[in-house]
Amino acid sequence: METPTLSRRDRERLMRRRAMLDAALVVFAQKGYEGATLDAIAERAEFGKGTIYNYFPDGKEEILFALFDEMFGGIATLIQTHFEEEAHQSQHAREAFRDLIARLLNHFTENRETFFLLIKEAQRLMLTQHDHVATLHRRRDRTIDALVAPIEHAIEKGELRAFPPQVIAHMLMGNVKGYLMYAHSECHPEDTHEFASLDEAAEFITSILFDGLLPRD
């Protein structure tokens, strides 16, 4: 994973690109894609606007898709590494997925901007006719695909009911996103129920998803 043979030039180039992407993520997450201005991104990254075009010749949209790439890549990696860990290979599916859900909640809590980008922009774009929607779907499907194998495995072991794995994967991710959406409605905290910790929240989501809402006798 190291990048040993990289000239100072190239390293600096990468650093600058990084800085631009970091700045853009924050601005996009705050203002949304349309509401974000390149001037704001440039200012936050401490570059002139023109410089950004040296790194992202196609401008605003290229930056957005670079961020999507990183975002979905990050999620897919998180899922893959989770299931590669031996601990979770011997676990019962319910526990393995509960731990995964906890990790995902953690990931999105620590990377709040990533979560906002996912909800506000990726979601919106995927329901829009747009040249790059197909690309976007492919990126997202990497995260779904990372889930399918473990789900299939669990079904074979008889630890999961035999629904289409794709669909289960979507439901799982959907419920994590849904829970976080709910947790962010803290604008009017009177009504909202809050969990003490992310682990507790993960156990709750898992319980709904795996045990179901019906009382088990």
Added chain:
Amino acid sequence: METPTLSRRDRERLMRRRAMLDAALVVFAQKGYEGATLDAIAERAEFGKGTIYNYFPDGKEEILFALFDEMFGGIATLIQTHFEEEAHQSQHAREAFRDLIARLLNHFTENRETFFLLIKEAQRLMLTQHDHVATLHRRRDRTIDALVAPIEHAIEKGELRAFPPQVIAHMLMGNVKGYLMYAHSECHPEDTHEFASLDEAAEFITSILFDGLLPRD
């Protein structure tokens, strides 16, 4: 529910307002709020742009919030009337909610634009700091509130596990939205599993939500 004492003038006024809202809904759903132009809305509604300001003095945003009003109102009404019907009062919770889910799927399928507006814009706005976010939350909570009473009732009858009703309500709506999002990913139909009918899809969602993913012995 009739409007008997309304002058022709007033009736025409309402008709025009309606036409504008209908046009705006389609344009917003297609292009998104930022991408939609008043010119496009005006053209679709077959009015001059200036005329729109006679009906919505505060312009674009007022139109958007009027649409949100109708949207959440419609969903809340659907839920309320569903549980007011005698048939569902005697049913077991699982069946009553399955039928509700089927109705919701139907509603969003028949009003595809409403669904897009909900996903693309309401979702986005609710995660944004904005003067009217509180208003928006209140509107959405009408739909949640309509669910809370039946859920509490079901819990009392021992037909549902005793989770916080608010949270269950959110999960339920979230799963309906999530399923529809998934069903709309039909861009690349190779992978996606499709249900033969909305009723079947409703039964599937219900089964996940109520019975859980674990095999029941």
Added chain:
DNA sequence: TCACTAGGTGACTGGCTGGTCATTTGGCGA
């Protein structure tokens, strides 16, 4: 020290769009 160049910069531009308002239209009462 100087010439060269890679690349950073931000003033500028062209296109777009929300909102305005002077003008037109048409319905209605006299």
Added chain:
DNA sequence: TCGCCAAATGACCAGCCAGTCACCTAGTGA
């Protein structure tokens, strides 16, 4: 038929912003 007024209209304006490019800077090698 005429005059009046409420309401419709769309040309116009002002502000905004993505993207450009002529200029500048600082690092380098001779």
